[in-house]
Amino acid sequence: MIGIFDSGLGGLTAVREIRKLYPNESLVYFGDTGRVPYGTRSRETIVKYALEDYKFLRSFGIRAVVAACGTVSSTALDELKAISDIPVVGVVEGAAEAAAETSKNRKIGVIGTAATVRSGAFERALREIDGSIEVTSVACPLFVPLVEYGFTSPDDEITAMACERYLKTMAEKEVDTLILGCTHYPIISSVISKVLPGVKLVDIGAESAKRLMKVIGGEVADGGEMRYYVSDDTSMFEQSASVFMGSNISGSVQRVEL
Numbered sequence: 001m002i003g004i005f006d007s008g009l010g011g012l013t014a015v016r017e018i019r020k021l022y023p024n025e026s027l028v029y030f031g032d033t034g035r036v037p038y039g040t041r042s043r044e045t046i047v048k049y050a051l052e053d054y055k056f057l058r059s060f061g062i063r064a065v066v067a068a069c070g071t072v073s074s075t076a077l078d079e080l081k082a083i084s085d086i087p088v089v090g091v092v093e094g095a096a097e098a099a100a101e102t103s104k105n106r107k108i109g110v111i112g113t114a115a116t117v118r119s120g121a122f123e124r125a126l127r128e129i130d131g132s133i134e135v136t137s138v139a140c141p142l143f144v145p146l147v148e149y150g151f152t153s154p155d156d157e158i159t160a161m162a163c164e165r166y167l168k169t170m171a172e173k174e175v176d177t178l179i180l181g182c183t184h185y186p187i188i189s190s191v192i193s194k195v196l197p198g199v200k201l202v203d204i205g206a207e208s209a210k211r212l213m214k215v216i217g218g219e220v221a222d223g224g225e226m227r228y229y230v231s232d233d234t235s236m237f238e239q240s241a242s243v244f245m246g247s248n249i250s251g252s253v254q255r256v257e258l
């Protein structure tokens with residue numbers, strides 16, 4: 001069994017890709033919906049929440065943990081690795097490698113939560129790969145609430161306005177590749193693409209699934225069960241997650257107190 005966590009819904013972008021690579025292995029997901037968003041919080045709080053999320057998942061017989069959250073991966077990965085006796089996979093390295101491979105003009109954009117941008121983690125990872133890459137980072141704090149509250153249709157006017165405002169700099173800087181540095185963002189990727197036509201988008205959830213495969217290898221088939229846990233009311237998560245996962249997950253989500 002593999003454990004995956006995020007502050008809310010966003011980590012499902014990783015679950016969807018992990019499911020494709022591990023169709024017969026059980027997955028357990030924890031979305032900390034009672035404390036979302038993480039990205040506006042201090043480093044200390046993010047580390048505390050991440051360690052608690054990890055400990056909860058560790059109560060299952062998991063063999064690896066994916067921090068399917070840009071904020072946790074860029075802020076608390078070292079702390080998680082330090083206490084963990086099983087592999088911990090984040091979203092930063094794989095996404096940086098994918099972006100560096102994709103970009104032709106070496107101008108790469110990074111969007112994420114305030115905490116992710118403040119950490120500079122994606123920027124460092126990109127520069128380590130190629131010091132000549134020009135990195136433009138912009139925090140997009142409204143995107144997470146827009147996704148959590150379901151403003152996700154490709155025609156949503158409010159989301160389009162937020163995208164235009166936040167992504168203007170990316171067009172000005174002529175980035176040809178944009179890292180969606182928060183796992184919530186692929187859910188609004190069609191709106192982002194309308195604002196930045198022709199720019200290649202890097203989905204950190206998908207890249208984390210590939211990284212997981214590199215770290216722990218192929219699946220251990222155990223029936224392929226899917227369990228979801230959240231720390232607040234289950235109904236909103238069930239609705240949004242069912243749409244996102246493309247199957248009705250009602251009834252399989254449980255609420256827990258950490």
Ligand code: DGL
Pocket residue numbers: 006007008010011036037038039040068069070071072113116144181182183184
């Ligand atoms: N999906 C998360 C991330 O990747 C969390 C966003 C948040 O909680 O602010 O950053």
